[in-house]
Amino acid sequence: MNDPMTSARELLAAARGLYASHPAALAEIDELDGRLDQPLRVALVGSVKAGKSTLLNGLLGERIAPTDSRECTRIVTWYHYGTTPRVHAHLGDGRVTSLPTRRQRERLELDLDGLSPEEVDRLDVTWPAPGIRGITLIDTPGVASISQDVSHQTHRFLLPEHGAAGADAVVYLLRSLHESDIQYMRALHERTRHGKAAIGAIAVLSRADELGAGRLTAMLSINKAVEELRNFPALEGVCETIVPVAGLxxxxxxxxxxxxxxxxxxxxxxxxxxxxxxxxxxxxxxxxxxxxxxxxxxxxxxxxxxxxxxxxxxxxxxxxxxxxxxxxxxxxxxxxGLEELRRVIDVHFTQRQSDLKAHSIVLALHQLLRRHPVPGAEDLLVLADSHMSAAHTFTEMQLVGRIASGRLKLPPELAVELERLVGGRGADVAVRLGMADTDADTEALLECAVDQLGRWRELLDNPFLDRETFLACRTAERSCETIIAGLMNELNLRRRLQTSPRE
Ligand SMILES: Nc1nc2c(ncn2[C@@H]2O[C@H](COP(=O)(O)OP(=O)(O)O)[C@@H](O)[C@H]2O)c(=O)[nH]1
Ligand SMILES: [Mg+2]
Structure with missing residues (x-):
């Protein structure tokens, strides 16, 4: 099986052939192709005052995003890394204009320079904050419900009628079990998924310090609230994990x-x-x-x-x-909890960025093929579908969340092994196999993976496994198979290079 970026590029190349005489579609395909090389886009989403902008600043390590209700907080704002600070406004009519950057005591004052928030489609902030190297963080205006006006900017960005979804992954901020927040998360999930695969999503229990009325025993209330969220049926499958954070x-x-x-x-x-x-x-x-x-x-x-x-x-x-x-x-x-959130973003999003980006691109291509049905489009749709259902990584990340909730009936050491194997500690193969501290070569890793595969298959033979644990073992089996296939490819490639005659 090809890696997700390669297969996304192949699908785009095939689409280019289909739309050779369709300049608008070609331009869209070029844009999608370009996006594969851009940093991963992670959006922070939640109700007004959920603490999104404060958390974003925490992730940046500087106070740049305006908090509370200044006018800029009504605009979708992108933050990406660059050595020279710059702010651009992308206007609704397609123009892009540069805005002044003013630094006020360790904080950036975003100033629309006479523009009204309604005119601006999005703001683009380039900032030398090491926290965002290789990733684009996106601050969104608060969402109320999927149908209300206030949330319009955010919906248009996350779920555009045409083109790719604005973000490859979403961090939902919840303050507690609010019905409206959960409904929004579910609605977004329903709309963004295709087949079984969803875009990356994690949830943050935000402003966690306020839960125990700010008392030092707040930690107990926080743990209880996280536990409640993890076991809340409506959240099942909607997000991969939940992390409590006191961003402020x-x-x-x-x-x-x-x-x-x-x-x-x-x-x-x-x-x-x-x-x-x-x-x-x-x-x-x-x-x-x-x-x-x-x-x-x-x-x-x-x-x-x-x-x-x-x-x-x-x-x-x-x-x-x-x-x-x-x-x-x-x-x-x-x-x-901010450092733990950084780790979770790294494991769930940054290390899986090829999968997440490729997924967004293929979803957008899917839409394009449906909007412009030309001869051959049907065949390409079938290919795009198979690409998306092959996205094993989403199943893996949802399993990481389930392991954290303690619902699987596995002995603790096996639960740890499983979490590692499916990528909960990092995507690197040696980490997954528990061999990160050794200097095992490819052959040794392969041997270890085959060994682990055998053990998971043995577990699968147990007729008394409950359904959830059975599915978890199946996922582990598939993860081992994927790792083995990758290691075999690597070995074959190396052998071929060693035996190929020198020029
Ligand atoms: N106690 C506490 N207050 C917070 C926290 N995060 C944000 N706030 C406050 O909540 C208000 C709204 O925060 P903001 O980040 O603007 O929320 P947004 O509307 O979701 O972007 C501000 O007054 C923040 O100071 C937190 O972790 N703890
Ligand atoms: Mg805000």
Whole structure:
């Protein structure tokens, strides 16, 4: 079987032949071809104030995306890596115009320069943020329901009537089990899937710090909420996994300076009970008349940047023995879940980008072939279909989510092996086979893969497996077969190169 990029290119080449005398279709095919070489597009989607822009900043590592309800937040905005900061507005009438970039104290002020949000189709921000090397992050305006106007910009982008879907993968932000959010996720899922394959999707339980009313025991409430989401029937199959994230605190951690550390240290040395009372709410903390507290501006800044949970956690960490700004920043970052989200994005999206991109392209080609039925289009549709149903990677990633929910009846060590095998720790073959720490060569990897295949097949012979575990073992079997086929190809190619006569 060809790799997904090669087969997508082959399908596009075949389509080019079919539409030789159809310039509009050819232009569309060229655009699709170009997209295969561009970075993966990951969109952040969720209701208004779900924390999308804050999270995007956390992933960028800088405060660039405007948060709250400034006018720019109503426009789909793309962030990609480039050494020179630049902002372009793509207007509804097809024109592209450059906008001024203004940096204000560690943040970019996006300014429409007189344009109205209605005129702008999308903003394109190029920024030297290492966090987005090789990936395009897309901030979308909030969605309410699939039919409402507010969400129009986002629908048009994610589910255009013509052409490819705007994103190859989606991060849904949920604040808890809101019926409308879940309905939106399901509706999007229904529309973007074709056959059995969906575009990549993970969910984030956003603003997680607010769940336990910002108390230090919030973690318990967070775990419970994630568990609820994972087991919620309507979410089954809609997203591959769910990660809790406190984006605001993560962003605060990344911008934590020595001066912040000094303020936290001074507060941590106060009477703990008295401080706890002050921190019951942001309002009480900010308005307290107490000369031993930092001045009001500083307090407002702390609440804005870390949230109440972040402040409490910082004080608890300092009392627990954390001694410098770097260690405090690392602790807050770890507890924010942002690093775990980065890892999940890497494993689920970045490492699978060929599959995800190829999938978007083939879906778009599918639409094109249906819109312009020319002789030969039917045959190509059949080929495109087989390409999409062969996308084993989607089955694998959904299994990763199911393993995390603990629903499979497998011994723990086998569950770990399975998660690794289907790509939950990374797409690299040595990682999948659990051989990453060895310097195993291709032959040794092949031997290991054959061995694992045998073991999964043995499990499949067990007549008492429940259906879900049976399907999981089938997926493992297929993953082993795919790995073996890839390793055999590699060996054959090497042998052929070694035996081919020199010129
Ligand atoms: N406590 C807390 N507040 C957050 C978090 N993320 C965002 N917010 C706040 O929620 C509001 C909306 O955030 P924003 O990122 O603009 O949401 P968007 O509309 O989804 O882009 C802002 O006031 C943020 O400061 C978080 O993780 N924790
Ligand atoms: Mg926003």
């Amino acid at each position: 605190m993560g962003m605060g951690a990344m911008t934590l300076r020595q001066a912040d550390f000094a303020v936290f240290s001074a507060m941590a040395s106060r009477d703990p009970e008295e401080t706890r009372q002050l921190l019951v709410s942001g309002e009480r903390f900010i308005t307290a008349k107490d000369d031993s507290l930092p001045d009001e501006r500083t307090r407002i800044d702390l609440v804005d940047r870390f949230g109440m949970y972040g402040i409490r956690l910082a004080l608890a960490s300092l009392r627990g023995g954390i001694e410098d700004a770097a260690a405090l920043a690392a602790e807050l970052l770890r507890r924010s």
